[in-house]
Amino acid sequence: MTNSPGYQTLLVFLLSLNFGIVFFDRQALNALMPFVQPDLQLSGTQIGLLASGLSFSWAIAAFFVGKLSDTIGKRKLLLIIATIAFSVCSFISGLATSFVFLFAARLLMGAAEGGVMPISHAMVASEVNPARRGLAQGVAQNLGSNLLGSFAAPVVLVAFATAFSWREAFYLAAVPGLVSAALIWLMLREPVPAPALTAAEKDDKLSILDALKVRNMWICVVVGVLMVAHFVITWAFMPIFLVQERGLDESSMSWVVGSLGxxxxxxxxxxxxxxxxxxxxxxxxxxxxxxxxxxLGVLFLDPGAFDGFGVAPFSWLAIAGYGVVLIPIIFVGWAVNGIFPIFMATIPSETFSARHHATVLGLAMGSCEVLGGVFGPTLAGALNDAFGRDTFLWLLMVLAVISGFVSMGLKETAPAALARRGLEPAAA
Known part of the structure; x- marks a missing residue:
């Protein structure tokens, strides 16, 4: 490892910041949906399709951009291009006047954003000390994305949309990506190319089918499909559910869902x-x-129940009491978000050799998005239209339970855990 600890920290910080801005733009529509839905007259199915469309193009980009970065080795350049592109797409979202226009804008945004995380994880895997790989990849994927995308996006953009309009909020969301692209250009260097491959290594090509024959890989894909669906469904339907079914105003909703971040x-x-x-x-x-x-907390805890404490149902005091009780429940349950970089990046990168990292990371992230992110919210929206707006909450619980059982088949890859057993890490 030739990089200094200082540079490794800078790398992880900037990649985390950049992915945070990716999610700030991605989550913008979910946070602004209580404003957008009445304006564009969207159905539950259309809300689900907007989330699915972005996930679909995100997945396709994750497959191909990850493979492209392995092939040409220009990971920094590709990252900068993708960052500028998704910022432009956020601005275009603010111009939407119909479902079709907005759907097209989200497709373009997904195509721009999809390659960011495979490239970022490949850079971490090659530039950061393996002993801290899990933590580094967790921070790169989860810290910025949740502080900016899951917390700041609903709080800042809802406040901005309340003061101006949801369109101006999308324009605001386009600015940070341009700043991030400049920082990456100025402060990071292109990762040093891997040593020239031997003849045997050149023949060691990895197809998607070959990768999926490895137990850890297909388990990560299955769990990823289920949990990405869980994540996208939560963000697509929770904000509008809290406003339209639980009686929260948009500002109160933004703080409740912001607690997820x-x-x-x-x-x-x-x-x-x-x-x-x-x-x-x-x-x-x-x-x-x-x-x-x-x-379970969102399903069975109702703000109206707080009128028994001497306050009017759905008054600001009842809503405040509801938030005080609900936020800790959500806080505990959302610990599951911490496993996302593990099944998307850490386990695949510890299971396969370094020359295949961007390829298998693109496979993990792309398949999660194209199956979980595309079909999950569309299914949830259709179920909500058919059986009621709380149906998505039951679907979230089913997805989570299946994920836990499937994960029982994993083979351990953490170097420290293997060392305690007297085993050496091995890559397929």
Whole structure:
């Protein structure tokens, strides 16, 4: 490892910041949906399709851009181009006058954003000390994305949309990406190319089917499909559910869902760091089961119940009491967000050799998005239209429980956990 600790820290910080801005733009529509839906007269199915469309083009980009970065080796350049492109797409979203216009804008944004994380994780895997890989990849993927995308996006953009309009909020969301692209250009260097491959290594090509024959890979893909669906469904429907079904005003809603971002930012350190110590498998099994407390809290806790404490139902005091009780419940359940970089990046990168990292990371992230992110919210929207707006909460719990059981089949890859057993890390 030739990079200094200072540069490794800078690398992870800037990649985390950049991915945070990616999610700031991605989450903007979810946070602004209580404003957008009445204006554009969107149905539940159309809300789901907007989330699905972005996930679909995101997935396609993750597959191909990850492979492209392995092929040409220009990871920094590709990252900068993608960052500028998704910022432009955020501005275009603010111009939308119909469902079709907005759907097209979200497709373009997904195509621009999809390659960011495979490239970022490949840079971390090659530039950061392997002993801190889990923590570094957890911070790169989860810290910025949750502080900016899951916390700042709903709070800042809802306040901006209330003061101006949802269109101006999208224009605002376009600015940070341009700043991030400039910082990456000025402060990071192109990763040093891997040593020239031997003849045997050149023949060692990895196809998608070959990768999926490895147990850890297909388990990561299955869990990823389920948990990405869980994530996208939560963000697509929770904000509008809290406003239209639980009676929260948009500002109160933004703080409740923003608590998800604070929780996940903390878990980006705690869960990833814990997995470095105790192993990847234990956290992958336990946290999906724990996550069901969040949907249960939203499902059975009603602001109207607080009128028994001497306050009018749905008054600001009742809403405040509701938030005080609900936020800790959500906070505990959202610990599951900490496993996302583990199944998307850490386990695949510890299972395969370094020359295949961007390829397998693109496979992990792309398949999660194209199956979970595309079909999950569309299914949830259709179920909501057919059976009621709270149906998505039951679907979240089903997805989480299945994920926990599937994760039981993982083979441990954490170096520290293997060392305690007297085993050496091995890459397929």
């Amino acid at each position: 604070i929780a996940a930012a903390l878990y980006s350190f705690l869960v990833s760091g814990l997995s470095d110590r105790i192993g990847r498998k234990p956290v992958m099994v336990v946290l999906p089961f724990l996550s069901i407390v969040g949907p």
